[in-house]
Amino acid sequence: MKTDQLISRLAADTPAQRSSPALRLGLAAAASCLLAGAAMMLSFGPRPDFAAAVATWRFDMKFAVTLTLAATAFLLLRRAIYPEGLEQAPFWTIFAAPAILLAAAAVELALLPASTWGVAAVGTNWWHCLALVPAFGLAPLAIGLWALRQGATTRPMLSGFLVGLFAGGVGATFYAANCPDDSPLFVLAWYPVGILALGLVGALAGRRMLRW
Amino acid sequence: MAELMRAALSGDEAAYTSFLRRAANLTRRAVTRRFGSMLASGTEDVVQETLLAVHLKRHTWRIEEPILPWLFTIARYKAIDACRRRGVRVEVPIEDFAEVLAGPDETGRLMEETQHMEMAVGTLSGGQQRVVSSIALEGRTIKETAAALEMKETAVRVAFHRGLSAIAQRFGRPA
Numbered sequence: 142m143k144t145d146q147l148i149s150r151l152a153a154d155t156p157a158q159r160s161s162p163a164l165r166l167g168l169a170a171a172a173s174c175l176l177a178g179a180a181m182m183l184s185f186g187p188r189p190d191f192a193a194a195v196a197t198w199r200f201d202m203k204f205a206v207t208l209t210l211a212a213t214a215f216l217l218l219r220r221a222i223y224p225e226g227l228e229q230a231p232f233w234t235i236f237a238a239p240a241i242l243l244a245a246a247a248v249e250l251a252l253l254p255a256s257t258w259g260v261a262a263v264g265t266n267w268w269h270c271l272a273l274v275p276a277f278g279l280a281p282l283a284i285g286l287w288a289l290r291q292g293a294t295t296r297p298m299l300s301g302f303l304v305g306l307f308a309g310g311v312g313a314t315f316y317a318a319n320c321p322d323d324s325p326l327f328v329l330a331w332y333p334v335g336i337l338a339l340g341l342v343g344a345l346a347g348r349r350m351l352r353w
Numbered sequence: 354m355a356e357l358m359r360a361a362l363s364g365d366e367a368a369y370t371s372f373l374r375r376a377a378n379l380t381r382r383a384v385t386r387r388f389g390s391m392l393a394s395g396t397e398d399v400v401q402e403t404l405l406a407v408h409l410k411r412h413t414w415r416i417e418e419p420i421l422p423w424l425f426t427i428a429r430y431k432a433i434d435a436c437r438r439r440g441v442r443v444e445v446p447i448e449d450f451a452e453v454l455a456g457p458d459e460t461g462r463l464m465e466e467t468q469h470m471e472m473a474v475g476t477l478s479g480g481q482q483r484v485v486s487s488i489a490l491e492g493r494t495i496k497e498t499a500a501a502l503e504m505k506e507t508a509v510r511v512a513f514h515r516g517l518s519a520i521a522q523r524f525g526r527p528a
Binding site: 144147148149151152153154159160161162222223224225228292293295352353 | 366369370373374377397400401404405406408409410412413415422423425426427429430434
């Protein structure tokens with residue numbers, strides 16, 4: 142087909158306005174939180190001493206880390222939906238969550254005697270953590286990839302990875318409400334495994350799904 | 354161009370045609386310059402794929418943002434994609450990749466150039482402006498322009514040359 146023919150065909154297809162990709166991404170994020178929250182409430186629920194735990198810095202630190210991760214990943218995703226959006230994007234912001242976690246871990250190392258470091262890091266049910274962070278993050282990952290498909294990212298793999306990190310942040314936030322281990326050493330040892338697994342799945346899925 | 358696209362998004366078919374023609378020309382120039390050696394005869398395929406992508410993804414242009422970075426990023430994405438598809442068997446020297454990696458600069462230069470062209474054409478009076486932008490920016494022939502603007506071919510020729518010399522006078526030698 143000649144380019145001119147293509148142009149007249151495209152022009153004849155009267156542009157019907159579609160809703161903005163940013164709006165869809167926002168809705169997707171809201172739906173992600175609802176679904177991950179529902180999954181947590183319907184499966185294991187928040188830990189019994191939730192109200193008392195909120196008063197401790199270690200418990201709150203977990204949310205500072207996971208919410209920061211979800212928020213920074215979301216802000217980058219808001220750029221990723223546009224073709225030129227990730228040019229010169231502030232990718233360094235994604236390191237805010239790891240930085241908070243590392244700082245908290247450093248404080249923990251200073252507070253605890255060296256003999257108890259191992260116990261704090263291994264915690265009581267790390268296998269729960271490894272399974273539930275990805276489990277709660279699965280729906281956000283799927284919804285996030287769907288929302289990105291409505292946009293036009295020119296970095297499919299990187300965008301998929303960011304969706305995975307967002308899903309990991311949301312999944313870990315709800316898992317943290319259930320998780321009985323609060324030591325930053327435990328969080329540092331186990332949370333990243335599930336989150337990075339979601340990131341990896343997101344990157345691989347993104348490479349296939351987010352091309353256009 | 355942004356105005357054309359805004360008009361197009363609110364249903365103006367003629368503006369959309371104009372926009373797509375300009376987009377096709379800009380893409381052709383940019384792709385030829387940057388990827389011509391790798392794509393050779395495939396350049397026109399990339400132009401068409403870019404136009405199709407522009408059409409399908411037009412909702413990802415934010416109407417308050419400049420349109421050229423959006424267009425050129427899509428064109429680059431499609432061109433790199435086409436290079437990769439061919440690159441499976443074709444040996445690509447590393448210098449070419451370096452050039453791809455250095456992409457944004459080149460895109461910026463093209464963008465500046467295009468903006469200058471548009472600005473220069475914008476300084477012309479109504480009739481000359483329509484003729485010059487139809488021929489120089491949208492790549493129509495003199496015949497097509499005459500038909501589109503309902504003018505005689507000689508009148509189009511005269512307006513085109515007067516327009517170009519007006520630009521030359523104002524901005525130095527025409528590009």
